[in-house]
Amino acid sequence: MVDLDTRLLRSFAVVAREGTITGAAARLHIAQQALSAQVQQLERAVGATLLVRTTRGVRLTRAGDELLAGIKPLLCDLDAVLSRVRATAGGRLxxxxxxxxxxxxxxxxxxxxxxxxxxxxxxxxxxxxxxxxxxxxxxxxxxxxxxxxxxxxxxxxxxxxxxxxxDRRVVALPSGHPFAARDALSLAELADEPVIVPQVVVSEDVVRHWLAEPRPDGRPAVRGPAAHRIEDRLMLVARGRGVWFAPEPLARYFPLPGVVWVPVTDVEPxxxxxxxxxxxxxxxxxxxxxxxxxxxxxxxxxxxxxxxxxxxxxx
Structure with a gap:
């Protein structure tokens, strides 16, 4: 199987299109001698004469016509593949x-x-x-x-x-809670409130993040019951079993009866x-x-x- 250099094929295609070595060399920005050497290298690789020189330039032989017809779709396909590769690498495909x-x-x-x-x-x-x-x-x-x-x-x-x-954080409270009508709360005001614990297998450091620990005075949060699903955590809040800290978008997504959401001023977002x-x-x-x-x-x-x-x- 002949291993052809696509650079040689592209140079040959330009020569065929231009009709002269001079014009093709100018198009390719290389010396005429270098281009002639590429054509000769290609001819040796395929085992056939591809061009004959005339007084007006060059003419393709029958073998050259056959090669040109065959490589045009191949080069177009290769260009398309390379374009897709570059687009994929650049995140455009x-x-x-x-x-x-x-x-x-x-x-x-x-x-x-x-x-x-x-x-x-x-x-x-x-x-x-x-x-x-x-x-x-x-x-x-x-x-x-x-x-x-x-x-x-x-x-x-x-x-x-x-x-x-x-997202700023808010706290979910039962609607009957003494703080339910407040515009905002601090962690100190919530210090004695049990906090619903997300029941997910994670590190203790992450659990502390969602319980807003440590509190400003260094104490841990009072831990209430644990629940896996958000709906279950909010049901526990509505039943008065504890409060729950959450990102503010959840308050808009879960406007449940029996639960009010109040911003917390001094907790990390x-x-x-x-x-x-x-x-x-x-x-x-x-x-x-x-x-x-x-x-x-x-x-x-x-x-x-x-x-x-x-x-x-x-x-």
Whole structure:
């Protein structure tokens, strides 16, 4: 099998199109002698004379005509492949599978998908919703999804992330609570309130993050009952079994009877992040981050793109 250099084939095609070595050399920005040497090298490789010189330039032999007819579609196909490779490497082409919980992304998920499809028509986006954090993490770990949206920290050191939204935190109280009518509360005022614990397998450090520990006076939170699903945590709140700290978007997504939401002034905010495993298509993910930040209004004051080595329990 003959191993042909595509550079030689391209030079031959230019010579055939120009009809002269002089014109082809000028088009290729190389010396005429170098181009003649390339044609001779190609002829030796294929074992046939491809060009004959005339007083007006060059003429293809029958073998040259046959080679030209055969390589034109090959070179076009190769150019198309290389174009797709470069587009994929630059994040302008490819497939991105997103998995998310609606309560975390309801305010922008559809908009960002539509914006990316409009601005990058070569990409294929899949958006799948799940109900719980374990389902979301499993999709990333098992490779059935490329990227997700989680409040960080996430509890998995393998995950990489880029923050896209800063959410102030609020506390869910039973509607009959003495503080239910307040416009805002401090952690000191909530010091004696048992806090519903997210029942998710994560590190203790992450649990403390969602319980707003340590408190300003250094004491731990009073721990109340644990619950896995958000709906179950809010049911415990409504029954007066404890309070629950959450990012503010959850208050808009879960306006349940028997529960009121009050901002907490001195607790650290929550950060929603685009999260992915190593090996995911990072060029596409970079475009995703850019589009989400544009929709959420992320700015310099919110923080920088980073890698978070901790885990999320809040959703």
């Amino acid at each position: 490819g497939r991105l599978r997103l998995v998310c919980k609606p309560h975390a992304t309801a305010e922008f998920a559809l908009d960002v998908v539509q914006a990316m499809e409009r601005d990058l028509p070569g990409i294929e986006l899949e958006l799948v919703t799940v109900s719980t954090l374990p389902e979301e993490l499993a999709a990333l770990r098992e490779g059935t999804a490329d990227v997700s949206f989680l409040w960080v920290p996430t509890g998995d050191e393998r995950l990489r992330s880029a923050r896209v939204r800063r 929550s950060y929603l992040a685009v999260v992915w495993m190593p090996g995911a298509p990072e060029a596409l993910i970079a475009h995703l981050v850019e589009h989400v930040r544009g929709l959420t209004g992320w700015g310099d004051r919110d923080g920088d793109r980073n890698r978070d080595d901790d885990g999320d329990t809040g959703g």
